[in-house]
Structure formats: C-alpha cells, structure tokens
Amino acid sequence: MTERPIPLSIRVRLAHALAQRVADEHGVDLLHVKGPAVDPALRDPGRSGTDVDVLVRPAHLDTFVAALADLGWERYSEFETGSPFEHAANYWHSDWGYIDVHREFPGFQADPQTVFDRLWADRQTLPIAARDCQVPGRIGQALVLLLHAARDESRGTTEVPRIWSALDTPGATGTDGTAHIADTAGQEAVRALAAELGSTVALAAALGELDQHRGARDYALWAAYSQGGSRFDKAIGRVKAEPTLRGKARAALHAVPVNTDALAMRLGRAPTRAEVAQEFGYRVWLGMRDGSRAVAGSVRERLDRSDAPDRGPRLPGHRQSRLAGLAGRLRRRRDAAPPPESGEPR
C-alpha cells in the first residue's frame, strides 16, 4: 500500500460512495446527480467533475449535514450565501474533497419536496466505487443536466446538443441495463417531466427555445443566465421570477450576496463585520457597474429605436412616445450647449 496524490476523478467517486454510506447509516434519502452518477450515454466523456453533487430529501437535510459535520466535514459555504439561487451548501474534507449538498435545483418551480419525490419515484441504482448509489432515472438525469446547462452559456453549444441527441439514441442501454426509450420518446419525456415540475422555461433556455416564453415570469432570469447576461441582468431576472412580493424583496436583498463562508476560508478565520462590509461594498460596486452599463445600454437602445423605427421592434404606445420626447429634449439640450473648450473631454 502506498501513498500518492489521488486523481481527482477517483476521489470524487470515493466521496460519492461515502455520501451514500452516510445516507444509508442515517436513513437519509438522497440522489446523486452529475459526474459519475450520470448515465454514460448522457455524460460528457471529457468532463469528470470536481466535486460530488447530491440532492437530499428536504426533510432529511438537517440529518445529513449534521452527519457530515460529525465526520469532520467543514462547511465551505452556506445555502444562503453559496450562490444567488441559495440552492446548495458546500462541504469540504481534506481526504475526500468537496460535496455539494443540494436542497433544491435551480430551474424547478415546483416546491423542492415535490421535485425530490418525483425524481425519487423513478430512481435507479448505479454502482459508484463499488457502492450502490441512488440516482434519478435517465429522464430525470437528463433534465437536471439540461437545467444545469441553462445556467451556463458555455455549455449550451456543446453539452446540450449531445445530451439532447443521446436521449433518443436507439439501441443504447440505461444505467440499470434496460433499453433506452426509442425514437423521440426520450426528448418528449424530458419535456413532459419539465412541464410537470415547472421547469419548462429553464429547459427552453437550455434548448435555445426561450423566445417562445417571452411572457413567462422567469423569462428574464433564464435569458440572463443562458445568454451570458451581466450580474445586474441576473439580479433583475431573479427578482422578476419570484411569484410573491416577499420573494421579490428577498431576491433583491440577495442580488449581490457575499459568500461569507468562502471569505472566511480565504482569510483563514472568521471575517469581521468590517471585512464583510468591505466585501459587500466591492460586490455592490461590481453589481452597480454592471447595472449602470445595462441601464445606459438600455436607454441608448431605446433612444436609437425612437429615432430609427426600422431598426427593430418599438416600445408600445405611451412608453415609446415618452422616450421619444425624452430623446428629443436631450438632443435639443445637447445641440444648444456651447461647444466645449479646447482639451475638455466631451
């Protein structure tokens, strides 16, 4: 027996096995998603994953994370601060690496319990590192992967077409050895599951069909994420996507969050209030800068549109005439202003 650095992909597999062992011991229902937990036909052969992703039954979440903590796992980021979606907490262990504990998955509008129950109902067993791990059925796996891709513009061009076409590859077999659904039934099943769990718009974003959902509450959110929008666009999208005023207020407050856990890891100690405030200020400044660009771009675009009706769709009715009036006033003021003195920037 020798000691040597463990290849990352192997450490990830062993950590999957560990997560399942902890779940089994404590009666926790969880589903392994992404990485080695994915059907080989859907998996990107060039991508092995850097951490373990598990979706935990919401009612079992506290038990699972407490068990991890008892085993010496350190919380690297909290649910509330780990990401703008507040969907996962990240745990770290020096021997095993990272586990991303998901309490929900961005893209599903159905409540987390409903989503988990639905995915759990179709679960399969997949051996990872010689341990039987619970994974979603193939259709659930594909939907989770596609919703994940919807949050990352770079995955849209390569990963999505591969997953989508693999769904309907006849003759292949699933992780449980059963034959895949033939013809286009796989894609239709993914669309049906998305509709059932309220993820039609997010799926459309992944598939490049977002324009069909311009009127949807979460259209702006998925447009921003799938098309490389700015932080400001994403923050606005999150606020718009919330169905309640309370949710909108919360989303607005968390629009530029500080990952205090990551900050603590970076500093090697708990950050002081001043350090959190400083970090917050930095994040706000970044957000503001993005925001000011977006606002300036938007106004410029609207002014241009009011001046050149053939360049694209115009704003409806009263908003358009108000902007046209504003544009006219701005132009008159600019034209009336004396020419700048030499050397003065204009």
Next chain:
Amino acid sequence: MSANSGWLTRRYAVGPDTAYVTPEEDTQAATDTAYLALLPHGPIVLLEGSAYLLFWAVAAEPDGALGEQVLAAAREAAAEASIGAPELAEQVAAFLTDLVTRGFLVESGRS
C-alpha cells in the same frame, strides 16, 4: 497443508464499508491499481501491481474467494518470478490478513 494453512480454506470478501475504484471503472486509475477507501472515516489507500491483483482476485468474485483461489492467482502472476512456493503462500496470507485487520476485507468459513 501446514498447521497455519487454515487461511487457504477461509473465504475472503470485500468488506461492507469498503469502496474501491479500479481502471475498469475509471480510466484515471493507472493499469493494475486499485484505490480503496474505508467508509466513512478513511483511510484511502492505493494497491499496485501484485497487491492489486490479489485484491482483484477477491473483489472480482461476487461471493468472495477462498484463500487457495487467491493463492492460485498469485502463483499465476508470479510464474516468472523466482519466489518459492512456501514464501509466496506466506506473503499472500500476510497480505490477506493485513487487509482483514484494516477492515478492507472480511473473512469467513473454516480455519
């Protein structure tokens, strides 16, 4: 069979808390290597070469393997090595005992 050869008729199997990855599962594992982890506390260890082959002789059998089956695999692997039969048996027995002691394997049956 000598007095301490009871291990030959004992059955060895992968322990219930053992996870392992071999090149058959992950191509990042080099040929003839196995990464073993004892769940949930560790450690994670690497078996290489003949150690991997002996472990695999056990792991490849769903119900585990008898000591004499592992020894047969060792003889085959060591066919071209200049090692005497008694010494080989001693090393295989020591290896299996070590993995059992560490918790990676479990043993059962006659002794």
